Amino acid sequence: MAGITNAAYRRLCREQGAGLYVCEMITSRGLVEGDATTKQMLVFDELEDVRSVQLYGTDPAYVGKATEILCADYGVHHVDLNFGCPVPKVTRKGGGAALPWKRNLLGEILTAAVSAAARYGVPVTMKTRMGIDPEHLTYLDAGRIAEESGAAAIALHGRTAVQGYSGTADWAPIAELVEHVGIPVLGNGDIWEAADALRMVEETGAAGVVVGRGCLGRPWLFRDLAAAFTGTAGPGASGLVLPTLGEVRTMMYRHAELLSQHMGEERGCKEFRKHISWYLKGFSAGGDLRHALALVSSLAELERLLAELDGDEPFPTVVLGAPRGRQGSPRKRVVLPEGWLDDEDGTGLSLQEDADEVSGG
Structure with a gap:
């Protein structure tokens, strides 16, 4: 949600209903090295009493240090690690949805972040996709590694990286992951209305839902979600109070x-x-x-x-129920570093984060 979930929009959504509203994705190296753009994005509204930031990185040392900075200097209450971004400028560096293929690297990054945050009592979660493509699925290993590393929860988007934002999200893997791990699983993908969230939780057993494109132009969706989950939605097929x-x-x-x-x-x-x-x-x-x-x-x-x-x-x-935001078509392939798929257990540490990486996805 680059360029969307800034402090103003998070405030607007909080005025509508309960929830955890996450800052735009920032890069760990940008934060550690004091990048001006990254600092500008780390702005919180005066009424934002729960500060949540999504962090991107491919190097455990940078991710660990960035997590410490967020907790110590910015008073962040929650850190979410992004292992779900499918855009080529991220996956070509082994980041985002490409990274969980390297199981050891994923574990090292999670451990570094969890260890740094633990000193401040801050939970770390992660978001990921089903995998790179149907032949290279990663979500079950990612869930196991997240649990072993001490992550508080894992969010799963029911699409692969090669799908981008096209087609329909597959919720079955979310249910499979729920059965596979002992930490809370949050479901993501095609939550356009409150009824979708209720159906996802019922069908998958997920502990909650993550909303992305569904709130574009619809900040009152969180009001609807709060009403649906607390049983206070009105009568009728949708139970919604639709705005004029x-x-x-x-x-x-x-x-x-x-x-x-x-x-x-x-x-x-x-x-x-x-x-x-x-x-x-x-x-x-x-x-x-x-x-x-x-x-x-x-x-x-x-x-x-x-x-x-x-x-x-x-x-x-x-x-109602119609997709919003970017959709597009499936990619022919996911852009990856050369030889990335050859070694599933490697660390990929020869790929360092670029100093000019820009926060915001």
Whole structure:
């Protein structure tokens, strides 16, 4: 969720419902070496009383040191290690979803992070995918190694790296992993509505769910999730209280307002532009208005344009359960370091993290 789960959006989602809201992915080497971009991303809202950060790295020493910095200097309460990113710039260096293939390396990284965090009483979790592709699955070994290393939980995305974000997530491996390990397993993949989360937990036995693209333009999804899991959802097929366009535009302004508070108004409004299409998906807002909103540069301009929306328009139920965000097609292959698949038990330590790696995925 690079460029999405900044302090402003985490605040907005927290205002809607209970949950753990994780900072954008940062690189361990960037943090250890004081990279300015990484430091800018490690900003927390004043009301963010539980600070959670997702950390990326391929070197145990850097990951361990970065974990210590997060706990000691930033007061982080939870560290999540990313072993699920499928993008080529990450996998070509042996990172993300490629890394669990190297079982020893995975264990060393987890052990380094858990050991560093333990001194501060901070739990470490990990997120991963089913594997590199159908012929190179890693999730069962990853779960075992996570448990042996002292990780507090493991989240499994029901897709392989070669799938990217295409197709439909396979939840069966999540259920298999639940039976395979003694630590909590969180399910990830195609949680578009609260009903999806309930069904995933029922079908897999997962201890909870991880939401990614499902909250794009839908911060109230966490309100729905809280209601569904506490049994307070309303009657009807979905149990949802769907917002009108008027309520959505109020949420849109609040989002831009929070971004402006954290980044300054000009930059905050520019950051907000990417969210317009997600918020208005399925609504009948005209093309000219959408275009103008996508160029908004001030809160006053945003308020004026939002006033042109029909506040009484009901939520478009046709988009319920529909994917949001990036999808694309499966890749032909996953880009990996040369010879990466030759040795499953190796450490891969000849691959050092680049100094110019950019946090944020």
